Amino acid sequence: MFINDTVLRSDWIIACKIEDVKEEPIQVIILGERIVLFKNELGIHAFKDLCIHRGAALSLGCVKDGNLVCPYHGWEYNSEGTCTKIPQLPEGRSIPLKARAIKYTCRAEYGFVWINLENNNPEFPAYPEFTDSSYRNVLWGPQEVNANPPRIVENFLDVSHLSFIHEGFLGVPEHPEIGDYDVHTEGNRIYSDEIAIFQPDPDGTGIAKNVYYTYEIVQPLSVRFTKRDPDTDNKMTIMLIIKPIAEGKSVAYGIMSVNYETGTTDQEMIDFQNMIFAQDKPIVENQKPEDLPLDLQVELSLKCDRMSIAYRKYLKRLGVRLGTE
Ligand code: FES
Numbered sequence: 001m002f003i004n005d006t007v008l009r010s011d012w013i014i015a016c017k018i019e020d021v022k023e024e025p026i027q028v029i030i031l032g033e034r035i036v037l038f039k040n041e042l043g044i045h046a047f048k049d050l051c052i053h054r055g056a057a058l059s060l061g062c063v064k065d066g067n068l069v070c071p072y073h074g075w076e077y078n079s080e081g082t083c084t085k086i087p088q089l090p091e092g093r094s095i096p097l098k099a100r101a102i103k104y105t106c107r108a109e110y111g112f113v114w115i116n117l118e119n120n121n122p123e124f125p126a127y128p129e130f131t132d133s134s135y136r137n138v139l140w141g142p143q144e145v146n147a148n149p150p151r152i153v154e155n156f157l158d159v160s161h162l163s164f165i166h167e168g169f170l171g172v173p174e175h176p177e178i179g180d181y182d183v184h185t186e187g188n189r190i191y192s193d194e195i196a197i198f199q200p201d202p203d204g205t206g207i208a209k210n211v212y213y214t215y216e217i218v219q220p221l222s223v224r225f226t227k228r229d230p231d232t233d234n235k236m237t238i239m240l241i242i243k244p245i246a247e248g249k250s251v252a253y254g255i256m257s258v259n260y261e262t263g264t265t266d267q268e269m270i271d272f273q274n275m276i277f278a279q280d281k282p283i284v285e286n287q288k289p290e291d292l293p294l295d296l297q298v299e300l301s302l303k304c305d306r307m308s309i310a311y312r313k314y315l316k317r318l319g320v321r322l323g324t325e
Pocket residue numbers: 051052053054055056070071072073074075
């Protein structure tokens with residue numbers, strides 16, 4: 001696996017949108033592990049997608065009276081994973097204590113379902129814009145990517161590709177230069193200075209000018225930037241959140257938050273982001289090595305790559321395996 005699983009398993013990992021969990025249970029795959037999600041009046045619950053009786057996938061079953069029912073022989077599990085019914089047991093025979101589903105800690109936040117596979121309930125990643133009423137929040141994704149998550153994350157933190165890959169949208173070839181900036185660490189926060197980026201039409205008026213980006217690392221697989229218009233102080237924040245499915249397979253989600261009237265619908269904002277992401281995708285799907293090089297000498301970095309370097313160092317401190325070690 002591309003990464004030290006324990007680091008990610010001990011954190012919150014995005015599973016899907018809240019709206020994806022409907023009346024029927026669904027399966028999600030995280031770090032190669034099959035997980036069933038279902039909901040009842042107590043909320044959304046996550047179990048290992050495995051019935052202890054004969055290994056059937058519980059996600060093929062259904063929800064009945066708030067219990068998850070295995071499709072194969074009808075064993076029923078409550079929200080805690082305790083088996084409450086085995087239809088085959090003769091009258092009066094008690095259910096074995098071992099008859100349990102493996103339960104994972106699960107939370108519904110920011111429009112998404114998040115899972116903590118080690119059940120250590122770590123601090124939840126902050127995203128203050130979501131509860132700030134001056135912001136409009138639009139969920140983005142899922143977007144499947146055939147790449148390991150750190151390459152996708154690093155691409156999002158990469159300042160200097162904007163005038164090339166996203167030419168005419170997020171940058172212009174006449175202004176490829178990136179001014180010097182620093183990356184700061186304050187407690188758990190790792191964030192950049194404001195970085196000036198010259199964009200052809202940052203606010204929809206058709207006038208090209210500099211806007212300012214501040215990047216921040218939120219979690220190993222969640223990063224964000226805030227783009228500020230110096231004339232209006234309008235802000236747009238995008239948090240990118242990656243679901244690690246298996247080696248070479250990821251899904252990208254995001255939250256787009258704006259504190260101004262964009263003149264566009266949610267769907268138009270999503271479509272624009274999809275178009276931008278489609279420009280990045282062939283790059284990240286074809287980068288070699290597939291894992292981020294840990295040794296900073298392996299690839300040649302420039303000063304403008306400071307945010308990417310900060311991300312690599314952050315992963316290294318966490319003990320995340322990056323390949324080519
Ligand atoms: Fe689930 Fe038998 S395999 S009830």
